[in-house]
Amino acid sequence: MKRLFTTLFIATFTITIVHAQNTCSTYYPMVDGAKLQYTNYNKKGKEDGKFNYTVTNVKGSGNNISATMEMEIVDKKGKVYTSDYDIVCDGDIVKIDFKSLMSEQMLSQMGDVEMDISGTDIELPNSLSVGQELPDANISIKMKMGGAINMNTNVETVNRKVEKLESLTTPAGTFDCYVIYSETKTKMMMTNQTLPSRTWFSEGVGMVKQESYNKSGKLTNSMVLTNYSK
Numbered sequence: 001m002k003r004l005f006t007t008l009f010i011a012t013f014t015i016t017i018v019h020a021q022n023t024c025s026t027y028y029p030m031v032d033g034a035k036l037q038y039t040n041y042n043k044k045g046k047e048d049g050k051f052n053y054t055v056t057n058v059k060g061s062g063n064n065i066s067a068t069m070e071m072e073i074v075d076k077k078g079k080v081y082t083s084d085y086d087i088v089c090d091g092d093i094v095k096i097d098f099k100s101l102m103s104e105q106m107l108s109q110m111g112d113v114e115m116d117i118s119g120t121d122i123e124l125p126n127s128l129s130v131g132q133e134l135p136d137a138n139i140s141i142k143m144k145m146g147g148a149i150n151m152n153t154n155v156e157t158v159n160r161k162v163e164k165l166e167s168l169t170t171p172a173g174t175f176d177c178y179v180i181y182s183e184t185k186t187k188m189m190m191t192n193q194t195l196p197s198r199t200w201f202s203e204g205v206g207m208v209k210q211e212s213y214n215k216s217g218k219l220t221n222s223m224v225l226t227n228y229s230k
Protein backbone atom coordinates (compact mmCIF):
# COMPACT_ATOMS: atom_id res chain seq x y z
CA MET A 1 0.00 0.00 0.00
CA LYS A 2 2.82 2.40 0.84
CA ARG A 3 4.29 1.98 -2.65
CA LEU A 4 0.82 2.71 -4.06
CA PHE A 5 0.71 6.01 -2.21
CA THR A 6 4.19 6.93 -3.47
CA THR A 7 2.86 6.36 -6.98
CA LEU A 8 -0.15 8.46 -6.05
CA PHE A 9 2.04 11.41 -5.08
CA ILE A 10 3.92 11.16 -8.37
CA ALA A 11 0.60 11.18 -10.22
CA THR A 12 -0.57 14.14 -8.16
CA PHE A 13 2.62 15.98 -9.05
CA THR A 14 2.23 15.45 -12.78
CA ILE A 15 -1.51 16.11 -13.00
CA THR A 16 -2.98 18.38 -10.39
CA ILE A 17 -0.16 20.88 -9.99
CA VAL A 18 -0.57 21.67 -13.64
CA HIS A 19 -4.31 22.03 -13.13
CA ALA A 20 -3.64 24.63 -10.47
CA GLN A 21 -1.33 26.55 -12.78
CA ASN A 22 -4.00 26.61 -15.44
CA THR A 23 -6.31 28.60 -13.16
CA CYS A 24 -4.02 31.62 -13.64
CA SER A 25 -3.93 31.19 -17.39
CA THR A 26 -6.23 30.18 -20.20
CA TYR A 27 -5.88 26.45 -19.64
CA TYR A 28 -8.05 25.50 -16.70
CA PRO A 29 -11.04 27.26 -15.12
CA MET A 30 -11.06 26.91 -11.35
CA VAL A 31 -14.76 26.65 -10.60
CA ASP A 32 -16.45 25.31 -7.48
CA GLY A 33 -17.84 21.89 -8.29
CA ALA A 34 -15.73 21.29 -11.42
CA LYS A 35 -15.12 17.56 -11.81
CA LEU A 36 -12.51 15.66 -13.80
CA GLN A 37 -12.23 11.90 -14.12
CA TYR A 38 -9.20 10.16 -15.56
CA THR A 39 -9.05 6.48 -16.44
CA ASN A 40 -5.69 4.74 -16.30
CA TYR A 41 -4.86 2.03 -18.86
CA ASN A 42 -1.99 -0.48 -18.94
CA LYS A 43 0.23 -1.13 -21.96
CA LYS A 44 -2.38 -3.52 -23.40
CA GLY A 45 -5.12 -0.90 -23.20
CA LYS A 46 -6.92 -2.54 -20.29
CA GLU A 47 -8.40 -0.34 -17.56
CA ASP A 48 -6.15 -0.09 -14.52
CA GLY A 49 -7.98 2.28 -12.13
CA LYS A 50 -9.44 5.78 -12.04
CA PHE A 51 -8.56 9.19 -10.61
CA ASN A 52 -11.46 11.50 -9.70
CA TYR A 53 -10.94 15.19 -8.87
CA THR A 54 -13.40 17.81 -7.60
CA VAL A 55 -12.57 21.51 -7.17
CA THR A 56 -14.03 22.98 -3.95
CA ASN A 57 -13.71 25.98 -1.65
CA VAL A 58 -12.61 28.41 -4.38
CA LYS A 59 -11.68 31.84 -3.00
CA GLY A 60 -10.33 35.03 -4.52
CA SER A 61 -10.54 36.45 -8.03
CA GLY A 62 -8.44 37.22 -11.10
CA ASN A 63 -4.88 35.97 -10.71
CA ASN A 64 -5.14 35.43 -6.95
CA ILE A 65 -7.15 32.28 -6.30
CA SER A 66 -7.02 29.50 -3.73
CA ALA A 67 -8.97 26.26 -3.66
CA THR A 68 -9.13 22.74 -2.31
CA MET A 69 -8.73 19.76 -4.64
CA GLU A 70 -10.62 16.69 -3.48
CA MET A 71 -9.08 13.50 -4.84
CA GLU A 72 -10.41 9.95 -5.06
CA ILE A 73 -8.35 7.06 -6.38
CA VAL A 74 -10.01 3.79 -7.34
CA ASP A 75 -7.58 0.94 -8.04
CA LYS A 76 -8.22 -1.90 -10.46
CA LYS A 77 -9.69 -4.03 -7.67
CA GLY A 78 -12.19 -1.33 -6.76
CA LYS A 79 -10.41 -0.23 -3.57
CA VAL A 80 -11.03 3.49 -2.93
CA TYR A 81 -8.52 5.94 -1.43
CA THR A 82 -9.38 9.57 -0.73
CA SER A 83 -7.58 12.77 0.20
CA ASP A 84 -7.61 16.51 -0.41
CA TYR A 85 -4.99 19.24 -0.58
CA ASP A 86 -4.74 23.01 -0.97
CA ILE A 87 -3.61 24.91 -4.06
CA VAL A 88 -2.89 28.61 -4.44
CA CYS A 89 -2.59 30.53 -7.70
CA ASP A 90 -0.86 33.90 -7.32
CA GLY A 91 -0.20 35.70 -10.60
CA ASP A 92 1.85 33.39 -12.82
CA ILE A 93 2.93 31.17 -9.92
CA VAL A 94 1.14 28.17 -8.44
CA LYS A 95 1.88 27.02 -4.92
CA ILE A 96 0.83 23.74 -3.33
CA ASP A 97 0.69 23.40 0.43
CA PHE A 98 2.88 20.30 0.72
CA LYS A 99 1.83 19.82 4.35
CA SER A 100 -1.78 19.54 3.23
CA LEU A 101 -0.76 16.63 0.99
CA MET A 102 -0.06 14.77 4.23
CA SER A 103 -3.65 15.11 5.45
CA GLU A 104 -4.86 13.03 8.39
CA GLN A 105 -7.23 11.07 6.16
CA MET A 106 -4.39 10.19 3.79
CA LEU A 107 -2.03 9.09 6.56
CA SER A 108 -4.75 7.11 8.32
CA GLN A 109 -5.07 4.94 5.20
CA MET A 110 -1.34 4.25 5.20
CA GLY A 111 -0.97 2.91 8.71
CA ASP A 112 2.02 3.76 10.92
CA VAL A 113 4.00 6.10 8.67
CA GLU A 114 5.53 9.56 8.83
CA MET A 115 6.00 11.56 5.65
CA ASP A 116 7.88 14.67 4.57
CA ILE A 117 7.34 16.25 1.14
CA SER A 118 9.21 19.09 -0.56
CA GLY A 119 9.77 20.25 -4.12
CA THR A 120 9.17 22.84 -6.82
CA ASP A 121 6.01 23.34 -8.87
CA ILE A 122 5.50 22.52 -12.51
CA GLU A 123 4.84 25.75 -14.39
CA LEU A 124 2.65 26.14 -17.46
CA PRO A 125 2.85 29.59 -19.13
CA ASN A 126 -0.23 31.57 -20.11
CA SER A 127 0.67 31.12 -23.76
CA LEU A 128 2.08 27.98 -25.38
CA SER A 129 3.73 27.65 -28.79
CA VAL A 130 5.29 24.76 -30.72
CA GLY A 131 9.00 24.46 -29.95
CA GLN A 132 8.71 26.26 -26.60
CA GLU A 133 10.88 24.91 -23.75
CA LEU A 134 9.38 24.75 -20.23
CA PRO A 135 11.06 24.83 -16.78
CA ASP A 136 12.09 21.66 -14.92
CA ALA A 137 10.43 20.63 -11.65
CA ASN A 138 10.96 18.10 -8.85
CA ILE A 139 9.36 16.52 -5.81
CA SER A 140 10.96 14.66 -2.91
CA ILE A 141 9.08 12.25 -0.62
CA LYS A 142 10.59 10.84 2.58
CA MET A 143 8.64 8.10 4.34
CA LYS A 144 9.34 6.61 7.77
CA MET A 145 7.40 3.39 8.23
CA GLY A 146 8.34 2.50 11.78
CA GLY A 147 11.49 0.94 13.13
CA ALA A 148 14.47 1.37 10.81
CA ILE A 149 12.44 1.15 7.59
CA ASN A 150 12.63 4.29 5.45
CA MET A 151 11.76 4.90 1.82
CA ASN A 152 12.89 8.02 -0.04
CA THR A 153 11.63 8.97 -3.48
CA ASN A 154 12.84 11.79 -5.69
CA VAL A 155 11.12 12.65 -8.96
CA GLU A 156 12.47 15.21 -11.45
CA THR A 157 10.60 16.34 -14.56
CA VAL A 158 13.11 17.58 -17.14
CA ASN A 159 13.50 18.34 -20.86
CA ARG A 160 9.95 19.69 -21.13
CA LYS A 161 9.13 20.95 -24.61
CA VAL A 162 5.97 21.78 -26.60
CA GLU A 163 6.08 19.40 -29.58
CA LYS A 164 2.94 20.12 -31.59
CA LEU A 165 -0.71 21.18 -31.67
CA GLU A 166 -3.30 18.53 -32.55
CA SER A 167 -6.94 17.53 -32.10
CA LEU A 168 -7.63 14.68 -29.67
CA THR A 169 -10.89 12.79 -29.08
CA THR A 170 -11.61 11.06 -25.75
CA PRO A 171 -14.82 9.82 -24.08
CA ALA A 172 -15.09 13.33 -22.57
CA GLY A 173 -15.14 15.04 -25.98
CA THR A 174 -12.88 16.38 -28.74
CA PHE A 175 -10.18 18.89 -27.76
CA ASP A 176 -7.52 20.98 -29.47
CA CYS A 177 -4.36 20.18 -27.52
CA TYR A 178 -0.75 21.17 -27.19
CA VAL A 179 1.44 18.08 -26.81
CA ILE A 180 4.24 18.46 -24.25
CA TYR A 181 7.14 16.01 -24.13
CA SER A 182 9.06 15.50 -20.88
CA GLU A 183 11.35 13.03 -19.14
CA THR A 184 10.82 11.81 -15.58
CA LYS A 185 13.89 10.90 -13.53
CA THR A 186 12.88 8.73 -10.58
CA LYS A 187 15.06 7.61 -7.68
CA MET A 188 13.23 5.21 -5.33
CA MET A 189 15.02 2.72 -3.09
CA MET A 190 17.24 0.70 -5.48
CA THR A 191 15.55 2.05 -8.61
CA ASN A 192 17.12 4.84 -10.67
CA GLN A 193 15.55 5.42 -14.08
CA THR A 194 14.68 8.09 -16.63
CA LEU A 195 11.50 7.56 -18.64
CA PRO A 196 9.83 9.75 -21.31
CA SER A 197 6.19 10.82 -21.45
CA ARG A 198 3.83 13.03 -23.43
CA THR A 199 0.94 15.08 -22.09
CA TRP A 200 -1.94 16.66 -24.03
CA PHE A 201 -3.26 19.99 -22.69
CA SER A 202 -6.40 21.79 -23.84
CA GLU A 203 -7.51 25.35 -23.20
CA GLY A 204 -10.21 25.57 -20.54
CA VAL A 205 -9.78 21.95 -19.45
CA GLY A 206 -6.17 21.17 -18.56
CA MET A 207 -4.70 17.72 -19.04
CA VAL A 208 -6.66 15.57 -21.49
CA LYS A 209 -4.27 12.65 -21.90
CA GLN A 210 -0.90 11.41 -20.73
CA GLU A 211 1.25 8.59 -22.13
CA SER A 212 4.28 7.05 -20.42
CA TYR A 213 6.97 5.03 -22.19
CA ASN A 214 9.86 2.73 -21.33
CA LYS A 215 13.50 3.40 -22.21
CA SER A 216 12.89 1.96 -25.68
CA GLY A 217 10.01 4.34 -26.33
CA LYS A 218 7.27 1.70 -26.08
CA LEU A 219 4.00 2.63 -24.35
CA THR A 220 3.76 1.37 -20.75
CA ASN A 221 0.55 3.06 -19.59
CA SER A 222 -1.77 5.96 -20.38
CA MET A 223 -4.23 8.19 -18.54
CA VAL A 224 -7.22 9.67 -20.40
CA LEU A 225 -9.84 12.25 -19.44
CA THR A 226 -13.06 10.22 -19.56
CA ASN A 227 -15.48 12.64 -17.87
CA TYR A 228 -15.46 16.40 -17.34
CA SER A 229 -18.03 18.82 -15.99
CA LYS A 230 -18.07 22.30 -14.43
